[in-house]
Amino acid sequence: MSDSRPLPLGEIPRWDAEHEVVVVGQGVAGGAAAIEAARAGADTVVLERMTRGGGATSLSTGITYFGAGTEIQRACGFEDSVEDMEDFVALAAGEQADPERIRLYCEGSLDHFQWFRDLGVEYKATFIEEKTTHPFTDDCLTYSGNEEAWPHSARARPVPRGHKPAREGEAGGYLMEAVLRGTLEAGASVVNECRAERLVVDGTRVVGVAARREREPFLVKASRGVVLATGGFVFNDEMLAKHAPHLIQCNYKVGTAGDDGSGINMGVAAGGEAINMSEGLVLNAYYPPASHLKGVLVDGQGQRFVNEDSYLGRTSDAILTKADGCAYLVVDDEIHGRTQAFHKLAAVEGSFEELEKALDLPTGSLVRTMTYYNEGAARGEDPLFHKAAKYLKPLVEPPFGALDCSTDASFFGVFTLGGLSVRATGEVLDAGGEPVPGLFAAGRCTAGLCREGRSYASGLSIGDGSFFGRLAGRAAARSEPWS
Amino acid sequence: MSDSRPLPLGEIPRWDAEHEVVVVGQGVAGGAAAIEAARAGADTVVLERMTRGGGATSLSTGITYFGAGTEIQRACGFEDSVEDMEDFVALAAGEQADPERIRLYCEGSLDHFQWFRDLGVEYKATFIEEKTTHPFTDDCLTYSGNEEAWPHSARARPVPRGHKPAREGEAGGYLMEAVLRGTLEAGASVVNECRAERLVVDGTRVVGVAARREREPFLVKASRGVVLATGGFVFNDEMLAKHAPHLIQCNYKVGTAGDDGSGINMGVAAGGEAINMSEGLVLNAYYPPASHLKGVLVDGQGQRFVNEDSYLGRTSDAILTKADGCAYLVVDDEIHGRTQAFHKLAAVEGSFEELEKALDLPTGSLVRTMTYYNEGAARGEDPLFHKAAKYLKPLVEPPFGALDCSTDASFFGVFTLGGLSVRATGEVLDAGGEPVPGLFAAGRCTAGLCREGRSYASGLSIGDGSFFGRLAGRAAARSEPWS
Numbered sequence: 029m030s031d032s033r034p035l036p037l038g039e040i041p042r043w044d045a046e047h048e049v050v051v052v053g054q055g056v057a058g059g060a061a062a063i064e065a066a067r068a069g070a071d072t073v074v075l076e077r078m079t080r081g082g083g084a085t086s087l088s089t090g091i092t093y094f095g096a097g098t099e100i101q102r103a104c105g106f107e108d109s110v111e112d113m114e115d116f117v118a119l120a121a122g123e124q125a126d127p128e129r130i131r132l133y134c135e136g137s138l139d140h141f142q143w144f145r146d147l148g149v150e151y152k153a154t155f156i157e158e159k160t161t162h163p164f165t166d167d168c169l170t171y172s173g174n175e176e177a178w179p180h181s182a183r184a185r186p187v188p189r190g191h192k193p194a195r196e197g198e199a200g201g202y203l204m205e206a207v208l209r210g211t212l213e214a215g216a217s218v219v220n221e222c223r224a225e226r227l228v229v230d231g232t233r234v235v236g237v238a239a240r241r242e243r244e245p246f247l248v249k250a251s252r253g254v255v256l257a258t259g260g261f262v263f264n265d266e267m268l269a270k271h272a273p274h275l276i277q278c279n280y281k282v283g284t285a286g287d288d289g290s291g292i293n294m295g296v297a298a299g300g301e302a303i304n305m306s307e308g309l310v311l312n313a314y315y316p317p318a319s320h321l322k323g324v325l326v327d328g329q330g331q332r333f334v335n336e337d338s339y340l341g342r343t344s345d346a347i348l349t350k351a352d353g354c355a356y357l358v359v360d361d362e363i364h365g366r367t368q369a370f371h372k373l374a375a376v377e378g379s380f381e382e383l384e385k386a387l388d389l390p391t392g393s394l395v396r397t398m399t400y401y402n403e404g405a406a407r408g409e410d411p412l413f414h415k416a417a418k419y420l421k422p423l424v425e426p427p428f429g430a431l432d433c434s435t436d437a438s439f440f441g442v443f444t445l446g447g448l449s450v451r452a453t454g455e456v457l458d459a460g461g462e463p464v465p466g467l468f469a470a471g472r473c474t475a476g477l478c479r480e481g482r483s484y485a486s487g488l489s490i491g492d493g494s495f496f497g498r499l500a501g502r503a504a505a506r507s508e509p510w511s
Numbered sequence: 512m513s514d515s516r517p518l519p520l521g522e523i524p525r526w527d528a529e530h531e532v533v534v535v536g537q538g539v540a541g542g543a544a545a546i547e548a549a550r551a552g553a554d555t556v557v558l559e560r561m562t563r564g565g566g567a568t569s570l571s572t573g574i575t576y577f578g579a580g581t582e583i584q585r586a587c588g589f590e591d592s593v594e595d596m597e598d599f600v601a602l603a604a605g606e607q608a609d610p611e612r613i614r615l616y617c618e619g620s621l622d623h624f625q626w627f628r629d630l631g632v633e634y635k636a637t638f639i640e641e642k643t644t645h646p647f648t649d650d651c652l653t654y655s656g657n658e659e660a661w662p663h664s665a666r667a668r669p670v671p672r673g674h675k676p677a678r679e680g681e682a683g684g685y686l687m688e689a690v691l692r693g694t695l696e697a698g699a700s701v702v703n704e705c706r707a708e709r710l711v712v713d714g715t716r717v718v719g720v721a722a723r724r725e726r727e728p729f730l731v732k733a734s735r736g737v738v739l740a741t742g743g744f745v746f747n748d749e750m751l752a753k754h755a756p757h758l759i760q761c762n763y764k765v766g767t768a769g770d771d772g773s774g775i776n777m778g779v780a781a782g783g784e785a786i787n788m789s790e791g792l793v794l795n796a797y798y799p800p801a802s803h804l805k806g807v808l809v810d811g812q813g814q815r816f817v818n819e820d821s822y823l824g825r826t827s828d829a830i831l832t833k834a835d836g837c838a839y840l841v842v843d844d845e846i847h848g849r850t851q852a853f854h855k856l857a858a859v860e861g862s863f864e865e866l867e868k869a870l871d872l873p874t875g876s877l878v879r880t881m882t883y884y885n886e887g888a889a890r891g892e893d894p895l896f897h898k899a900a901k902y903l904k905p906l907v908e909p910p911f912g913a914l915d916c917s918t919d920a921s922f923f924g925v926f927t928l929g930g931l932s933v934r935a936t937g938e939v940l941d942a943g944g945e946p947v948p949g950l951f952a953a954g955r956c957t958a959g960l961c962r963e964g965r966s967y968a969s970g971l972s973i974g975d976g977s978f979f980g981r982l983a984g985r986a987a988a989r990s991e992p993w994s
Contacts, residue, residue: 031943033782124756270786270932273607273962293942297782299516303753306789329895331814333833350816350833390894392886396879403875411873412812449753459776460514479756 032293034229035238043236043249047073049504050237050250051216051257052224052291055083056490057471058257059207060497061454061504063147066214070252070505074211075222075239077286081211082204083259084283084443084472085490089162090199091172092494093117093487094141095189096134103153104169108187110134115184120173120488122480124304129452129477133495140495141191147206150194160316161340161486166194173485177338178414180483190487203490222246224290227254227298227467234298234466235510251511253466253504255454257497258291259283260444260472262308267292271305271446277353277435278310278442283472287443291473295448299464300456302475305446309481309489310344312433312440314357317365321419324358324401325433327351330384330393332401335413344440345482353435356387358398360423371431371438378426387430398423443489445481447474454500468504470497515776517712518721526719526732530556532987533720533733534699534740535707535774538566538767539973540954541740542690543980544937544987546630549697553735553988557694558705558722560769564694565687566742567766567926567955568973572645573682574655575977576600576970577624578672579617586636587652591670593617598667603656603971605963607787612935612960616978623978624674630689633677643799644823644969649677656968660821661897663966673970686973705729707773710737710781710950717781717949718993734994736949736987738937740980741774742766743927743955745791750775754788754929760836760918761793761925766955770926774956778931782947783939785958788929792964792972793827795916795923797840800848804902807841807884808916810834813867813876815884818896827923828965836918839870841881843906854914854921861909870913881906926972928964930957937983951987953980 049065051058054076065072074081095101095113114134121130133140145151154167163170172190174180193199211218221242228236228247236249261267262281267289269276281287296302314320314336321337327350334346336357347355356374375386384394402422404411410420432438447469449457454468470476471493478488532548534541537559548555557564578584578596597617604613616623628634637650646653655673657663676682694701704725711719711730719732744750745764750772752759764770779785797803797819804820810833817829819840830838839857858869867877885905887894893903915921930952932940937951953959954976961971 033941033943124752269607270784271788273787296942301753304756305754329815331895332812392883393895396883400875400879412814412876458516459779460516 046249053257054081056085057493057497061501064501066216068505072216088200093491104155256291256469259287261289278440304475307445319363328354330389341484356430374432470500529732536740537564539568540976540980544984547984549699551988555699571683576974587638739774739952742770744772761923787958790928795827802846811837813872824967839913857915953983
């Protein structure tokens with residue numbers, strides 16, 4: 029691993045560039061921070077490791093979590109309020125979430141949405157009826173988490189809040205184009221192919237960044253502050269093993285190669301604390317097609333363990349923790365379709381008895397699970413997990429298939445949800461809760477809005493990064509200058 | 512939280528005491544470190560926060576994990592070998608464990624056992640037949656983990672390795688008396704009521720400890736090294752929330768008030784890395800009596816989720832992660848006895864139908880679980896979880912009771928398994944894998960031998976602390992002196 033220890037000011041020969049605010053990383057968090065720092069009047073530069081900014085957001089659907097009654101929500105016939113949004117976001121953010129962050133996020137949501145529109149991001153006033161993880165059209169509004177799924181549905185009034193930009197396919201690139209354009213328009217400068225390696229400190233105060241630009245040292249002074257927006261650490265296997273070992277079994281890392289924990293390590297080495305490091309979002313998508321939500325997910329004991337209509341962050345976490353990584357989605361001929369993740373059919377048989385045997389499940393286990401499930405579904409009930417009535421139907425049309433949702437047989441995406449401890453306004457904190465002078469952070473290199481994958485909703489990472497990136501940029505810009 | 516940041520040498524006015532090795536904490540790890548440092552010829556002092564040493568070990572059963580063919584194992588008719596022990600300890604230590612530690616621990620086990628006997632600890636050559644968590648007699652040898660439980664039993668040849676000292680009741684105090692006596696006999700000195708607060712550093716090298724002794728500052732030079740042996744962090748709620756939030760729901764902290772993470776924080780502030788911080792051992796004991804292992808553990812869906820004859824670290828972890836904290840042990844009249852933890856009877860009814868209703872379980876769920884279980888048990892089989900045949904019996908003697916094993920209704924003990932990253936030989940490592948000069952650690956303030964609670968076996972903490980405490984003491988004693 030590269031050396032993340034801060035470089036004392038006395039050890040650097042010169043500054044190659046001098047700015048007030050230096051933002052490290054140009055994903056959505058760094059982009060938002062740079063825009064707001066520059067708009068606040070600070071001389072701002074972004075150091076981006078890649079040839080072009082974009083980060084993990086540019087690889088995503090671009091869905092962002094907005095609510096409290098956006099114009100899109102209203103046009104589609106959904107009422108929402110700050111309070112309703114806060115009820116749900118508190119569930120989604122998890123038990124250890126920061127109430128201050130949740131409050132700020134929901135109270136500021138309409139403004140947050142407008143911020144993106146002002147950058148030129150377009151959204152259509154259309155609702156996506158079918159439950160999906162990846163809407164392929166240019167339609168906008170979607171239930172992007174557990175809003176309609178038990179037990180969340182019983183605890184907060186279900187409202188769709190995922191907003192996809194008006195572009196077909198993956199729209200994250202389109203969204204980031206607007207952010208990159210906005211960064212330059214706001215007056216910030218951008219240095220690409222520039223890898224931040226260490227922070228420069230004067231005593232305990234962070235005063236700059238020691239980077240490498242086309243392999244040459246590049247020392248950048250940050251008289252007001254450095255904003256780390258470097259992403260998570262899912263691409264760093266050593267860090268995963270140390271902090272989130274259960275995520276190692278996931279076979280597809282979601283993000284960019286930049287998500288290697290470099291910013292977290294630099295921040296910790298400068299005195300910051302990393303928290304919530306064991307948490308991550310795990311993604312095994314057995315839908316679309318939405319008909320698969322009518323399937324029955326069983327573990328290696330042939331038992332159910334979660335309602336199949338939950339957001340995939342919850343079902344995937346359950347596959348890992350409750351089912352020990354071994355799970356099958358049982359479907360019948362009527363609901364079977366090809367999944368986006370191309371799950372393999374582990375077996376197709378004419379009866380549950382035969383399917384049970386083919387999957388090597390304990391004798392009688394799957395049969396009794398399916399008998400019980402079908403009896404309930406015929407009554408429109410799921411006594412065990414309260415799956416929504418619209419996804420309940422007895423599976424009675426042979427042949428019966430089992431899609432293999434096991435960690436060793438199907439696609440398990442993962443990214444991390446732990447990182448630097450920061451105030452909602454972006455100041456990086458040490459273990460005693462004191463700010464590290466001159467250091468700010470936002471996005472996936474922080475422990476942010478959502479603290480656990482099992483309650484997550486799509487759009488919370490872009491939402492978190494952009495919302496709190498803006499605050500971090502402003503906080504850095506108004507920070508007392510070092511001299 | 513108190514300030515854990517290291518104190519630069521230039522900021523201290525004087526040394527109040529000067530030694531070669533300073534050990535912080537006199538639990539089993541600190542005791543072992545002090546004995547070995549002193550025996551290696553180093554001028555050694557132990558700083559102990561309490562009026563008397565002992566640590567969490569002195570509150571425990573004193574069971575220690577020894578094997579590879581101890582005299583006790585042989586006398587009781589059990590064959591064991593380094594290889595067999597290594598097979599099992601690797602499972603118990605968990606997937607992220609350090610193979611080097613496992614190897615050293617098993618290869619050195621006979622020597623480790625003799626080390627305690629040489630200190631005067633006595634062990635009887637007797638085997639404890641009945642599965643129990645707390646042997647109350649002065650008998651010795653016990654299956655103290657998942658050795659006989661599926662799936663461990665299928666992966667490593669079951670051998671008992673828990674060795675309890677020859678004292679009735681809790682024998683940890685007796686064991687620690689021997690360690691405390693041995694510390695003085697080895698020539699180390701002990702300062703009680705002395706609370707280490709910060710490390711003293713010369714640049715990055717640790718050169719001493721800033722402590723408080725009867726409220727007055729007490730500055731102790733450590734020319735060769737400081738050994739942190741301060742215990743875990745289960746008594747620090749803020750640290751639990753940051754690093755192991757799922758453990759907060761456990762209602763009984765196992766350890767002493769000293770297990771507040773102070774050593775971990777001091778080590779991190781001096782440049783060390785804390786790893787594995789989310790892991791802990793959770794303890795909900797529904798046995799003894801061993802007859803309860805014939806009971807059936809069900810979750811809030813009335814489904815089984817683990818074999819009931821597993822070590823309680825595994826069943827308790829399963830209650831938290833698989834059953835979301837809600838579980839009942841179903842017993843019939845024949846096997847019901849009072850448990851050591853005094854679990855409440857949530858309901859007693861004449862039939863499973865009535866019990867299911869009384870517990871508000873989904874209609875039909877418990878009945879089908881019990882029917883399936885009883886059918887298998889009648890054949891001597893547990894198709895779902897392979898509970899050992901000796902604990903299988905159909906539950907058919909009404910009335911039927913449900914012992915409440917839920918987190919909000921019964922005793923859930925917990926201690927932490929994360930801490931400083933250290934070499935097997937005790938050197939504290941930074942995030943880049945480089946040693947922090949002059950700093951060593953052992954015991955529960957480190958990420959040690961066992962990395963996960965669900966696979967843990969009783970005796971691995973005392974075993975880990977004492978074994979690697981000895982190595983840390985020796986490493987500190989032979990460290991190059993600072994001048």
